[in-house]
Amino acid sequence: MKQVKTQTPVRQHGGVMEIKAISEEGRFAGYASVFDVVDNQRDVVRAGAFRETLRDRTSPVQLLWQHAWEHPIGVIEQLFEDGRGLFIQGRLLMEVEKAREAHALLKAGAIRGLSIGYQARQAQRDPETGVRALLSVELWEISLVTLPANAQANVTVVKQGEPDTMHALMHAVARAQAALR
Numbered sequence: 142m143k144q145v146k147t148q149t150p151v152r153q154h155g156g157v158m159e160i161k162a163i164s165e166e167g168r169f170a171g172y173a174s175v176f177d178v179v180d181n182q183r184d185v186v187r188a189g190a191f192r193e194t195l196r197d198r199t200s201p202v203q204l205l206w207q208h209a210w211e212h213p214i215g216v217i218e219q220l221f222e223d224g225r226g227l228f229i230q231g232r233l234l235m236e237v238e239k240a241r242e243a244h245a246l247l248k249a250g251a252i253r254g255l256s257i258g259y260q261a262r263q264a265q266r267d268p269e270t271g272v273r274a275l276l277s278v279e280l281w282e283i284s285l286v287t288l289p290a291n292a293q294a295n296v297t298v299v300k301q302g303e304p305d306t307m308h309a310l311m312h313a314v315a316r317a318q319a320a321l322r
Contacts (some may be wrong), residue, residue: 167233175226180290203282212242254289258282
């Protein structure tokens, strides 16, 4: 594979959520991106692709509805890479109309998608398969969406638990996964 630096426009890449329950506060947690899965746009995110953008950010990653910048619907309380992918813990802002709509749709199971909006910083395209491996990306936003690109990303926790408890649990899981490698 030939390594190339890219200056591509912002793209979207996403996955499906599994909704077990959603709190009245609108809290959810799960994976906005899962590593090593080829999506329907022929992209695959590699482990470490978000490392620089998460470390160097000077403004928060936005939580949007359907990739629409004019429709922020909540806040991202935790965001980190672990052995599986890009983990997110978010909270819908129930005072916002679109967030209330998203909350109702999540509760009903009508929407299930998470998707990232990003710009590739560094990528490799496999000349035989045409699949583009994303090695480093600039992450701009994460959206709740109807039709995600990556069917493997999913929400794993949608509970009423306190954010610090969920954060500690997910870090413990990430540490355990790393120890097993």
